[in-house]
Amino acid sequence: MSITEQPNIAGLITEITADNLQQVVTEVSKETPVLLDIWAEWCQPCKAQLPILMKLLEEYQGKFRLAKLNAEDPDPRVQRLAQDLMMQLQVRSIPALVLVHGGQVVNVMVGLQKEADLRALLDEVTMSPADRIQQQIEQLVADGQAEQALQLLQQILVEEPNNGELQLLQANLLLQLGQIDNARQVIEALPDDLPGAEQPKAKLAFLDMAQDIAPRAQVTTQLEAHPDDHEARYQMAIHQVLSDEMEGAFENLLEIVRKDRAFREDGARLLMLRLFNQLGADPLVRRFRNRLFSLMH
Numbered sequence: 001m002s003i004t005e006q007p008n009i010a011g012l013i014t015e016i017t018a019d020n021l022q023q024v025v026t027e028v029s030k031e032t033p034v035l036l037d038i039w040a041e042w043c044q045p046c047k048a049q050l051p052i053l054m055k056l057l058e059e060y061q062g063k064f065r066l067a068k069l070n071a072e073d074p075d076p077r078v079q080r081l082a083q084d085l086m087m088q089l090q091v092r093s094i095p096a097l098v099l100v101h102g103g104q105v106v107n108v109m110v111g112l113q114k115e116a117d118l119r120a121l122l123d124e125v126t127m128s129p130a131d132r133i134q135q136q137i138e139q140l141v142a143d144g145q146a147e148q149a150l151q152l153l154q155q156i157l158v159e160e161p162n163n164g165e166l167q168l169l170q171a172n173l174l175l176q177l178g179q180i181d182n183a184r185q186v187i188e189a190l191p192d193d194l195p196g197a198e199q200p201k202a203k204l205a206f207l208d209m210a211q212d213i214a215p216r217a218q219v220t221t222q223l224e225a226h227p228d229d230h231e232a233r234y235q236m237a238i239h240q241v242l243s244d245e246m247e248g249a250f251e252n253l254l255e256i257v258r259k260d261r262a263f264r265e266d267g268a269r270l271l272m273l274r275l276f277n278q279l280g281a282d283p284l285v286r287r288f289r290n291r292l293f294s295l296m297h
Contacts, residue, residue: 018077063126202278
């Protein structure tokens with residue numbers, strides 16, 4: 001997987017030259033963490049590491065930058081730079097990943113790294129306070145303690161009542177708990193320009209739509225008996241959206257588009273587009289947008 005195959009993250013990657021190390025690593029890291037990758041063309045572990053780094057770059061959406069230093073660059077000055085840096089860091093082999101944050105080296109990793117280990121290190125330097133709270137809340141919800149998660153969040157909001165990110169978390173959690181009226185009040189009070197506010201608003205709209213559809217168990221039975229029932233498949237997609245089963249919802253809607261564009265006046269395709277807007281940068285969006293485009297053309 002080459003960098004050029006992923007233009008959406010190419011702007012987050014910089015090749016180190018003999019003159020730009022200070023600027024693109026030390027200086028940039030004062031605003032955004034930088035992961036410096038010391039590699040070489042002959043190094044197979046280096047090549048194996050690259051797809052992992054590309055995946056993390058895409059998922060973290062600009063929360064860190066990648067700087068690549070070729071230890072055997074054609075420019076002898078870059079080679080010397082790599083040698084001097086490795087000596088300074090007491091690194092004797094590659095690949096070597098150097099995490100720089102706030103202008104300081106915070107971690108040096110030698111050899112092929114596991115994705116989970118890299119993710120843990122990146123989370124330490126990229127997670128905002130709201131992200132950390134969200135992580136705690138998600139863990140409580142996963143442990144079946146959704147009410148406790150809501151209580152924790154509401155306690156924090158007493159101290160930070162104007163924190164938009166926390167209000168957004170509260171809206172999403174209320175929706176998840178089925179406290180629709182409370183969620184509606186929180187959502188209607190969210191600033192229009194708050195990043196991510198469109199997602200709970202869209203989900204609330206889906207909940208309103210769900211009032212007119214059959215219970216999920218009934219829809220499941222109907223779809224099992226009649227796989228070509230587009231209305232049942234459409235309603236199942238709405239149920240899946242409400243349960244955050246987005247991939248299944250996309251698959252069902254795409255199936256309707258494939259078989260009957262006229263259904264609900266192209267409603268399945270329009271609902272997919274609405275979901276694309278709701279999910280934003282989610283990797284599922286790019287995958288299913290491409291599949292929808294291929295189907296349409």
